[in-house]
Ligand SMILES: NC(=O)C1=CN([C@@H]2O[C@H](COP(=O)(O)OP(=O)(O)OC[C@H]3O[C@@H](n4cnc5c(N)ncnc54)[C@H](O)[C@@H]3O)[C@@H](O)[C@H]2O)[C@@H](O)CC1
C-alpha cells in the first residue's frame with residue numbers, strides 16, 4: 001500500500017524525528033537520495049551539465065546539497081538563485097566548496113544546454129501559482145534539452161490536492177522525500193510529476209495514518225478473492241447486471257462480460273438487452289424480466305445503457321430497494337440525480353461511478369461555473385458524505401472515497417481508456433468484486449479501489465497493442481487478473 005501524506009503530516013513527522021537527530025540530518029538524507037537518483041538517471045557524473053533552480057526555502061537547500069554531491073563527482077553544476085540573499089546558507093557554502101558555480105545572471109543560466117535540471121524552486125512550503133521569475137525559469141527549463149527532475153514536488157503543484165493554479169515545472173521525474181504527497185498522483189499535478197521516486201528519510205514511524213492511499217498490484221490481488229479448492233459457482237459471489245437495452249445491447253454485453261471475466265462464478269443478467277447478452281455470453285443466466293426474476297445475487301450493477309424512461313426508473317428503484325451492495329453507473333446516475341433519496345436511504349453499500357459531468361449532475365455544488373474544482377479528493381469525499389455512499393470519481397487518476405472520508409487514488413490506467421464502453425466494463429468488474437464482499441467483509445471503498453486498479457491494468461495490457469476498444473478490455477481482463485496474482489508477471 002502506498003500512503004499519501006499531506007504537507008502538514010510530513011512536517012509533523014519531520015518535527016518528531018528531528019527532535020532525536022542532529023540538525024541538518026534529514027536534509028542530508030534527502031540530498032543524498034536525490035543525488036543518487038540523478039546519477040542513476042543520467043548514468044554518469046563526470047562532465048554532466050547540471051543546472052539547479054534554487055528558491056529561498058529548504059527545497060532549494062536540498063537542491064544545493066545534492067548539487068554539491070554531483071559537483072564533487074565531477075559534474076559541472078550551476079545554481080540559479082531566485083532570491084540570492086535568502087538562499088539556504090549552509091547548502092550554498094557546501095555547494096561552492098564542492099566547486100559549484102552560481103550564475104550571476106539568470107538569463108545566462110545554461111538551461112539551453114543542460115543535461116539535467118533540478119527544480120528546487122519550491123516544495124511543500126509553496127502556495128499559489130509560481131511567481132513570475134520562477135515561472136520564467138520553469139519555462140526555460142521546459143524549452144531546453146535537460147532531463148527535468150523535481151525536488152520533492154514539481155514547483156507550482158499544490159502538494160495536498162494536485163491543483164496547479166498557474167505555471168508549473170513540468171518534471172519528467174520527481175524525487176520525493178519521506179512520503180508520496182497526494183499532489184503527485186492526483187489531479188493536474190499528476191501530469192507534471194513524471195515518474196515518482198520515493199526517498200526514505202526515516203519519517204515512517206512518525207507519519208501516522210495517510211490522508212489517502214494507492215493500491216499496489218499485491219494490494220489489489222489481496223482484495224480480489226481467487227477460487228479455492230472447495231469453491232463452487234456460487235461461492236465467488238453472484239453478480240446481477242441490469243444494463244443495456246433492446247436497441248443498444250452493447251452496455252449489457254460489455255458489463256456482463258467484464259463481470260464474468262473478473263471472477264467467473266455466476267453472472268445473472270436481467271433486462272431488455274437479454275437477446276444480445278445471451279448471444280455473446282452463454283455462460284450468463286439471462287432473463288428479459290425484472291431484477292426480481294433473475295434469481296439470487298450478492299451484488300447488483302445497474303445503469304449502463306439502460307435508458308432513463310419510466311420503466312428504467314422503476315427497475316432502478318427496485319434494485320436500490322434491496323439490501324444488497326449496488327453499483328450505479330451511467331443512466332442510473334442520471335436517474336439518481338433526480339431521486340437522491342434512493343441512495344441516501346439505503347443501508348447496504350452503494351457505489352456511484354460518475355465521470356465529471358455525471359458528478360456535476362449528482363451534486364449541484366459541483367455543477368456551477370467552477371465545476372468540480374481542482375481538489376478531486378475533496379469533491380469525492382464531500383459527495384460520498386452527502387449521499388452516505390462510496391463515490392468513484394473517474395479521471396486519469398480515478399479517486400474513490402467513502403462517507404467516512406477513506407480515500408484511494410488509482411495509479412493504473414492509460415489515456416487510451418477514454419473511449420466508449422470502458423465505463424460499462426468498469427461497472428462489471430466492480431460488480432464482481434463487490435459480490436464477494438458479503439463473504440470477504442471488504443469495505444466497498446476498497447472493492448472499488450481494487451476494481452479500478454484491475455480495470456487500469458487491463459487497459460494497459462490492451463493498449464500495448466495500440467488503440468483499444470472496450471471489448472479489448474474484457475478480452476484482457478483474465479490476463480490482468482492472472483498477472484495481479486503473479487505480482488505483475490506474464491504467464
Ligand atoms: N519537511 C521535511 O521533512 C523535510 C523537508 N525537506 C525539504 O524542505 C522543503 C520544504 O521547505 P520550506 O518549508 O522551507 O519551504 P519551500 O522550500 O518548499 O518553499 C518556501 C519558499 O518558497 C517561496 N514560495 C512559496 N510559494 C511560492 C511560489 N508560488 N512561487 C515562488 N516561490 C514560492 C517562499 O517565499 C519560500 O521562500 C520540502 O519540500 C523538502 O524539499 C527536506 O530537506 C527533508 C525533510
Ligand SMILES: [K+]
Nearest residue numbers: 119122153155
Ligand atoms: K520543487
